[in-house]
Each structure stands twice: as C-alpha cells, then as structure tokens.
Amino acid sequence: MPVPGTHPLADDTLDRVAAGDQDAFAALYDAVSPAVHGTALAVLRDPDHAAEVTQEVMVEIWRTASRYDRRLGSPRTWATTMAHRRAVDRVRSVQAQRTRDQAALDRDRPVDYDHVAEQVEGRLEAERLRHCMDGLTDTQRESVTLAYYGGLSYREVAEDLDAALPTIKSRIRDGLIRLRDCLGVTR
Numbered sequence: 366m367p368v369p370g371t372h373p374l375a376d377d378t379l380d381r382v383a384a385g386d387q388d389a390f391a392a393l394y395d396a397v398s399p400a401v402h403g404t405a406l407a408v409l410r411d412p413d414h415a416a417e418v419t420q421e422v423m424v425e426i427w428r429t430a431s432r433y434d435r436r437l438g439s440p441r442t443w444a445t446t447m448a449h450r451r452a453v454d455r456v457r458s459v460q461a462q463r464t465r466d467q468a469a470l471d472r473d474r475p476v477d478y479d480h481v482a483e484q485v486e487g488r489l490e491a492e493r494l495r496h497c498m499d500g501l502t503d504t505q506r507e508s509v510t511l512a513y514y515g516g517l518s519y520r521e522v523a524e525d526l527d528a529a530l531p532t533i534k535s536r537i538r539d540g541l542i543r544l545r546d547c548l549g550v551t552r
Contacts, residue, residue: 373396374392374393374396374440375392376435378392378393378396378440379393379430379433379435379440380430382426382427382430383430383431383433390426390427393426393440394423396440396441397426397440397441397444397445398419398423400441400444400445400448401418401419401422401423401444401445401447401448402415402416402419402448404445404448404449404452405418405419405422405448405449405451405452407452408449408452408453408455408456409452409455409456414452414455414459415452417455418448418451418452418455419448421451422444422447422448422451423444425447425451426443426444426447493548494544494548496547497543497544497547497548498510498544500543500547501540501543501544502540504526504536505536505537505539505540505543506540507526508522508526508533508536508537508540509536509537509540509541509544511525511526512537519533519534519537522537
C-alpha cells in the first residue's frame with residue numbers, strides 16, 4: 366500500500382529508470398522526492414540545503430538506478446537512505462568548513478602583545494617574590510610556604526612543624542612583613 370501523499374510506483378519503475386525512461390523517472394520523482402526532501406530537512410534544518418540535497422539525491426538515483434536491489438527495500442526506502450547519508454555528509458562538510466575557517470581566522474589574528482607583556486610581568490614578579498622569600502629565615506619561609514602555597518591553616522602549619530600556634534602566627538606575621546618590605550608594597 367502506498368504511503369499517504371505519495372504516488373504509487375510500478376514494480377519495474379527503477380528498472381525503466383535504469384534503462385533511461387524519463388517518464389518512469391518523472392513518476393519516481395513525484396513519488397519519492399517529498400520523502401527525500403523531508404529526510405534531508407529533518408537532518409539539515411535548512412530548507413535551502415535540504416533542497417540541494419534533494420536535487421543531488423534525485424540526480425544520483427537517475428545515474429545509479431541500475432544498482433537498486435528490491436530485496437533490500439522499497440524505492441522510497443532506498444531514496445530516503447541516500448538522502449539521509451547525503452544530508453549527514455553535508456552537515457559534516459559544513460562543520461569541517463567552519464572549523465577550517467575558524468582555524469584560518471585564529472592563525473591570521475595578530476599576536477596579543479598585551480598578553481605577552483602580562484606573562485613577562487608575571488614572571489618578573491614571581492622572580493622578585495622568590496628573591497624576597499630567600500631573604501626570610503628558614504622557619505619563616507617554611508611557615509609562609511605551608512600556609513600560603515600549601516593552603517594549610519595556622520593550626521595545621523603548627524601541627525605539621527610541631528610548633529606552638531602563637532609561634533607559627535608570629536613567624537608568618539614577621540615573614541609577611543619582611544616580604545612586604547622587600548617587594549616595596551605600601552599600606
């Protein structure tokens with residue numbers, strides 16, 4: 366039984382299309398092109414691209430009708446399968462083109478010199494901080510490092526260094542004052 370809204374096809378329609386029968390192709394076109402277009406539109410979501418895919422599929426059917434094997438499905442199934450594959454290929458092609466275009470734009474973009482300057486400044490500041498950290502006593506440096514780079518609380522630093530909590534607080538406070546003075550930070 367034919368699908369509602371389509372034209373019924375004779376069993377030999379694709380055989381006649383393969384033999385070059387234009388009337389048979391016209392009947393096939395009328396019968397399957399709405400399903401081909403609907404399949405393409407469902408994948409592509411763009412009427413213009415779907416129309417192009419429909420045209421490509423129908424031309425492919427005209428050229429390859431001799432390859433149709435009725436044991437594998439109806440002419441409509443064969444055509445919509447082609448449409449689905451062609452539409453998926455179109456999606457991949459469009460995405461690949463977008464990726465290439467974006468890569469070209471990224472490659473042609475001028476170097477962000479401010480970003481480079483920020484990196485250089487960050488490295489210089491880190492170098493200054495290392496120099497100032499070297500100016501702390503060993504106990505101050507160890508306490509500050511555990512608290513600020515290790516993320517430990519004062520109590521955890523005290524436990525880790527086996528020292529009294531007030532002693533650790535004093536070491537960290539004195540170390541931070543020395544760092545502030547060394548780095549030239551004003552209050």
